[in-house]
Amino acid sequence: MGDREEVKLLGVWYSPYAIRPKIALRLKSVDYDYVEEDLFGSKSELLLKSNPVHKKVPVLLHNNKPIVESLNIVEYIDETWNSSGPSILPSHPHDRALARFWSDFVDNKWFPALRVAAITKSEDAKAKAMEEVEEGLLQLEDAFVSISKGKPFFGGEAIGFMDICFGSLVVLLKAREKFKAEKLLDESNTPSLCKWADRFLSDETVKNVVPEIDKVVEFLQELEVRAQSAASRS
């Protein structure tokens, strides 16, 4: 690769999904330009052109070729810069399958339940969703213990695919805990996950790319105000 590589990442500071490629790029020591999108205002031409199907962030542009969907981008980074840094996906096929399975669980089962719990006006729906969130955390605790085998991360000695997937949501989780004075990651229920979360957030590749918890709390507060004033207007 003789020519200078052009790597650009389109994201928004508060999105857990946009954090994922940032961590992956740092793990691989890849330099990139970051473009903050204004999703509450108007989406940039570049975003609309690069992700015409979903018009969402994050988008990675590598030598002008767009790659979208956060976990897809992470795999792309792992495969493209495969001789640099640790392997993000494990090498053994079964371990790879486990990483994909659990990240699918987080993104398609666990996090949607958390979103429902956060948004729904119905007390019943909220209680049911929270039950799913708590059960999910217990399942993730078991998964962590079984997969890490005593090592610090899901990925072993270094941060891997599942750490990036679930870890990117931890700041949001902690911000929500602060905002709503509700404990989600509990030392008594999920002791290993609690320790893992602290290790993850203080890791060199993570601590400078995740937003500050207090800033996210402010953002969640603002979102709630916007939602309430929109509801009262309608």
Next chain:
Amino acid sequence: MNQEEQVKLMGLWGSPFSKRVEMALKLKGIPYEYIEEDVYGNKSPMLLKYNPVHKKVPVLIHNGRSIAESLVIVEYIEDTWKTSHTILPQDPYERAMARFWAKYVDDKVMLAVRKACWGPESEREKEVKEAYECLKCLEKELGDKLFFGGETIGFVDIAADFIGYWLGIFQEASGVTIMTAEEFPKLQRWSEDFVGNDFIKEVLPPKEKLVAVLKAMFGSVTSN
């Protein structure tokens, strides 16, 4: 080959998700033992043991370990058995594109079609339009390629198996039309080539049986 090395697949005869795995195994020439699961009736202790998180099929068991979620299983098959038929391209960008479109089929197309065929009458028109738009997107992506995977059946083709075979049957059973040959000539041609492939047609569930089961299911929906 010892007991553990043998591949076992727990599946459901009519499920496109289950069939994705069978298609991948057939294309790669991997022998396997098929175990039919009564998912809607009584879930077996074996299913609860090997997929405690979702309690669903398909589940692949290999070397004493289980893998669940159809596309995760297909990637596992690709990673484990390096045969002449490759399911994913070699180039990282092409792989990312394949994963994107497979996810698009799963997250958008299948959901939209399900809502259009099964949803309430009041939402029908809106949901059919949504499903139509999603399929148009796929039609455009297919373009003039033989398969989504290029010259041979690949990851996206396998993910889109529902469109290749089940969609027509769903339309027949529900009376809802979303995809026609006139509006979707490329997808139509692709689905004929797809179901005509020797390995694929070997695993497809019998049409009459599927229509009967679906008509019974839709019958109970539309009688509400």
